[in-house]
Amino acid sequence: MRILLAGMVAMFLMFPLHVAAGFTFDQVVQKAKNLADKPYEVPQLVPKIMREISYEAYQGIRFNPDHSLWKESQSNFQVMFLTPGLHYTHPVTLNVIDAEGPRPLIFKKTEFVFADPEIEKRVPADVGFAGFKxxxxxxxxxxxxxxxxxxxxxxxxxxxKENVFGLSGRGLAIDTGLPSGEVFPSFTEFWLVRPSPDAKEMVIYGLLDSISLTGAYEFTIAPGSQTKIKVRTKLFPRKPIQLLGIAPLTSMFFYGENTSRPIGEWRREVHDSDGLQIHDGFTREWLWRPLMNPANLEMDFFSTDNVQGFGLMQREEKFSGYEDLGAHYEQRPSAWIEPQGDWGQGKVVLVQLPTPNQTHDNIVAFWTPVTPVTRETPLEMAYDVSFGKANLSQNSLGTVVNTFIGDGNRIGGGNVPQAYRIIIDFAGGPLSKMPADSPISGQVTVLDNSDILEHFVEYHEQIKGWRLSILAKPQDKKPLHLRAFLKTDTTALTETWTYRLPMNNQILAQEKE
Incomplete structure (x- = not known):
């Protein structure tokens, strides 16, 4: 009997926990499909006390890490829980999948520490979970x-490994930036697959619901210097969707080196991300678009064919770029999306909203298909999302280091009224091996009827790269839309810098009457 039991234990240890008891991603897919066939039900709200709680009071509710899930087995992966409240107004259902199969997790108020005893008394014992860490x-x-x-x-x-929390990923974005208003899908249920104690990766399933569609998600998570998440999803539309955002990223850009600094701000820059990077599959071109905090909603659409990747990046990784000892923006992560399989024709969409401070996310980037999304068309997508330092994309070309934009009618900028002086610094890639007297030139084009008055390239000793200087004047009451890269006679040396400067930008000096 002992031999038989030992053999059974050995077989169990060899058997991956994420397929225990036959629970698979296919079952989540079936749940999503069944849910899409039913009318949408608005999720229940948490009690009023939790919805109206102050930020300080909510921050005073902490999960006790001594009660972390799987702590007793000294597992590499452990789970801490969040209570509803403040912005988290709907509870989610959490399950664990282990050797005995799936089972629900029960909320226990005693696993939380409350800074305010009065709040502790008023929080219901069955308030439920808002999410998990x-x-x-x-x-x-x-x-x-x-x-x-x-x-x-x-x-x-x-x-x-070297980051602090910053930008976010999202399961899905729907009608972001459209006049009709954005739809925010929600994960309503999760299944946490128990990994072995020494595991290096973990699997989570998620069920997504909204008035527009449902979805099943599989996340295979591998933390490290770069935290990589393999995402697999199947979506079931309930109705046609005008703008479906796949693999969305959400971030914050208050101001940076390419914008004016708000009056009274002492920090040099304030942002979680400073640019959008795109790698197109058909042209093989690498694009870089610096972010901005516009006066009004701005939307940009970048056509792609079999997109190889896109992401919101935090390239400024020096403390001196921010001088903020509390926020440490230099440690905020970049995020890179790498599609698996051929996504075909589509567009990477950049949505930029005005924000009065750094507390509001105002940047969204996602991919959207050209093919219309209808109720009859389930979608299956797979991609990797990585969080880490700004070199996630592994672009081998020279990259944009700085973007500066100023008045083209002042000393050091030029003497042309209503023109702009644009400075773009490039470094890295093949540039790092080229001598200062290399025959490098700039390729500058406009995407409207703006005038390029001059452009020239200079070696930049401080960055071991080159500086491209442009003097450009937009047409009256039109934005300035430029593209530029560095090249030799026949070879592109850098990614393509692209920028669209709105008319209302507070850069040009006001003329005195």
């Missing part, structure tokens, strides 16, 4: 570090 020994084997959070609608936030 994954921890892993990222920095040393004896310390659990938070690296991934699922909470609020379809949002999730990840970091690599």
């Amino acid at each position: 994954l921890t892993f020994p990222l920095k040393n084997k004896n310390e659990q570090n938070q690296f991934l959070v699922f909470a609020g609608a379809s949002y999730f936030r990840g970091v690599g």
